[in-house]
Amino acid sequence: MGRKLRLGIAGCGDIAGFMALVSRLVPAVHLAACCDVDPVRSARFARKHRIPRQSNNFAEMIHESGLDAVYLAVPHHLHYEMIRLAVEKRIPVLVEKPLTRTLAEARSLMPLIEAAGVKVGVNYQYRYDNACYTLARWMQHGVVGRISSVRINIPWARQSGYFEQSAWHRTIEQAGGGTLLTQGSHFLDIVLWGLGDQPESAQGYSSHFKFQDVEVEDLAHGIVRMQNGALVQIASSMAVATEQAVSIEVYGSIGTAIYGNFPFPHIKLIGAKRITERLPVLGVHALQRSLAGFAAWVLEDTPFLIPASSAVPVLAAVEAIYRSSGSGQREAVEAFA
Ligand SMILES: NC(=O)c1ccc[n+]([C@@H]2O[C@H](COP(=O)([O-])OP(=O)(O)OC[C@H]3O[C@@H](n4cnc5c(N)ncnc54)[C@H](O)[C@@H]3O)[C@@H](O)[C@H]2O)c1
Structure with missing residues (x-):
């Protein structure tokens, strides 16, 4: 060895x-x-x-x-x-x-x-998850054609223990944000990686639906416009009653690719020709x-x-959604390169 x-x-x-x-x-x-x-x-x-x-x-x-x-x-x-x-x-x-x-x-x-x-x-x-990796590579290689829109849904559930055991999760000062930054950013990262284009502007809403006594949001919806015009919609929650499957729907000019993680991570391709992608690393998780x-x-x-450089765009997009949810306006995604 x-x-x-x-x-x-x-x-x-x-x-x-x-x-x-x-x-x-x-x-x-x-x-x-x-x-x-x-x-x-x-x-x-x-x-x-x-x-x-x-x-x-x-x-x-x-x-x-x-x-x-x-x-x-x-x-x-x-x-x-x-x-x-x-x-x-x-x-x-x-x-x-x-x-x-x-x-x-x-x-x-x-x-x-x-x-x-x-x-x-x-x-x-998730970049090392087989299904997410394949989805991102298909997006990068144009398998579904020119991508017009992507819809990401993260309907997760957290209980009060989440904030009690790790109090830092509660504050903007320590966590920086709630469900969008902590959970949703995993899947927004996959989509931005797959699109390979820069996020340009965003609009968003965030709210405190279940946890009223913490600073960070437990629900956030946002739309990110990419420089090439593609629209990415994300709904991230830690406040649903019973956790449901994560989904990413990618709509292109040729076909549609859909990622889901229940009962195990998988992708479905509709109307387009599948190519085989293999993760560069083996393992079970x-x-x-x-x-x-x-x-x-x-x-x-x-x-x-x-x-590190490839994880900056998602931070920029998340911040623009947060700024928009505060200002009520569409916000430019700040330059990050
Ligand atoms: N990749 C994933 O799927 C995933 C899942 C959960 C959390 N995370 C990330 O992992 C990080 C930690 O999250 P967590 O859920 O494990 O939090 P946690 O609260 O369970 O653990 C954080 C630990 O850091 C310790 N700590 C605090 N200050 C320290 C210091 N100055 N020096 C050394 N240790 C210190 C705390 O005592 C605690 O034990 C965050 O960035 C979080 O977003 C990633």
């Missing part, structure tokens, strides 16, 4: 637990260290996943653990500073989505990343493949599907 990636995990919460579990299926990854501000969490996490070093301070972890890369699974407002510190130390980063809490942070970070030449990837792991893809990027320079 080749060299292993000595990975440090920052944030020992919810998604880090899943990532640590799937890392057991990624032979190229060795969990070398973890840290969490909560000492009980970091100690429990280290024990459970047999991680040799643990601390309660990110700077200490990256200075003292001899890491090849870090995985950041911390609240959104910490992404910017932790990426900056790691990049300064020339340590590659896999950061949980979104890249940063705001577009302004992403815009100031990207030149630092590029100047340092350090690999920074974002865990929009998208999180596993995303981690394996990141490890191969760092160790072997094999291209990763979600370099």
Whole structure:
């Protein structure tokens, strides 16, 4: 077996637990260290996943653990500073989505990343989901023809425990946004990636339907107009009574492609000729493949599907929807390149 990636995990919460579990299926990854501000969490996490070093301070972890890369699974407002510190130390980063809490942070970070030449990837792991990957590739290769419109529906349900267990989810200051940024952006990212065009303007509404006592929205609808005129409609919710399947409908001049994730991820193609697409990484779960893809990027320079620069457009589009829902006007998507 080749060299292993000595990975440090920052944030020992919810998604880090899943990532640590799937890392057991990624032979190229060795969990070398973890840290969490909560000492009980970091100690429990280290024990459970047999991680040799643990601390309660990110700077200490990256200075003292001899890491090849870090995985950041911390609240959104910490992404910017932790990426900056790691990049300064020339340590590659896999950061949980979104890249940063705001577009302004992403815009100031990207030149630092590029100047340092350090690999920074974002865990929009649906790019490593077979069906989402195929859908995006079909869109990129014109399988359904010229795309006029896309409709994305994310009818998810969260209970009050979601905000109680991770209080940072409640505030704009720490989370940056609610369902659209935290959940919907996964699928908007797939569609923007597939369209390969720049978002130009957006209109949106957001509301507090179920959770009145938190700052962030639990329901958001938006329409993003792309530079080529295609319209992307997104409805993102964490307030439905019973969670339903996610769907992405792509309408083109030749045919229609429809993604659904229930009972398992699949796509249907209507009126167009199917081409076979294969993910560049094998594995049983998208999180596993995303981690394996990141490890191969760092160790072997094999291209990763979600370099940081490619996760900026979704942040720009989400922010324009938020601005529009506040102003009641159509808002330009701010320049991000
Ligand atoms: N890719 C996905 O499917 C997916 C799913 C869930 C969450 N996420 C993302 O993962 C990130 C974390 O979300 P979560 O649900 O795991 O949150 P969480 O609240 O469960 O975990 C966050 C952890 O970070 C720790 N933390 C806070 N400040 C810290 C600091 N300064 N240094 C070290 N640790 C610190 C907290 O104590 C907590 O244990 C977010 O970016 C979120 O959007 C991604």
